[in-house]
């Protein structure tokens with residue numbers, strides 16, 4: 001029996017469990033640092049917090065970190081690896097991942113997403129529902145491409161950047177690390193590290209009083 005531990009019993013964890021079951025994992029055990037207050041998620045019991053999980057490396061074929069924040073996801077993934085866990089990558093059966101693409105460990109590709117030929121994704125990336133990643137793209141660690149976002153060919157995206165729901169990035173664009181692209185934005189210029197952009201064409205977000 002193939003048993004997977006999922007750390008993070010929130011909405012992202014539920015999607016991960018669904019992807020895992022549909023892709024052949026036979027048993028899912030959740031862990032969450034809100035345990036014991038949080039004792040279950042839907043019909044899945046929560047078996048402990050991350051400290052408990054670290055002590056149970058021999059009980060699992062692999063672990064998956066389902067924490068939305070990319071930096072926390074990376075931190076917890078590193079801890080698990082150092083303790084000897086294999087990190088699973090999860091691909092929903094309705095997603096299409098080119099045989100010529102590479103997907104880093106601890107990543108998840110959700111239903112209806114497409115990753116095209118010669119795209120290379122770092123560890124801990126999330127390609128969410130119906131998102132597309134074009135040919136020859138390079139995504140760093142912990143990049144989240146939210147549902148329905150589209151990334152054209154030859155785009156480079158730095159570590160931990162967040163591509164908002166329904167956003168578009170045209171071809172050959174370079175997006176720095178820690179960038180946030182707002183929902184529905186259209187990115188047509190290179191973006192420096194740490195910026196938040198919104199709108200079409202995407203511009204730095206400014207709050208008006």
Ligand SMILES: CC(=O)SCCNC(=O)CCNC(=O)[C@H](O)C(C)(C)COP(=O)(O)OP(=O)(O)OC[C@H]1O[C@@H](n2cnc3c(N)ncnc32)[C@H](O)[C@@H]1OP(=O)(O)O
Nearest residue numbers: 146147163164165180182183184196198199205206207208
């Ligand atoms: C399965 C899942 O659920 S995955 C989750 C998917 N969710 C997402 O992708 C969410 C993406 N997040 C957003 O779009 C957010 O609005 C953010 C990150 C852009 C907000 O960034 P902030 O810098 O905090 O923006 P803030 O809220 O201060 O707004 C600043 C200005 O930008 C505007 N703004 C914010 N978001 C957007 C947007 N997506 N498009 C256009 N304008 C926007 C605001 O209206 C405001 O303008 P105003 O002062 O004239 O009203």
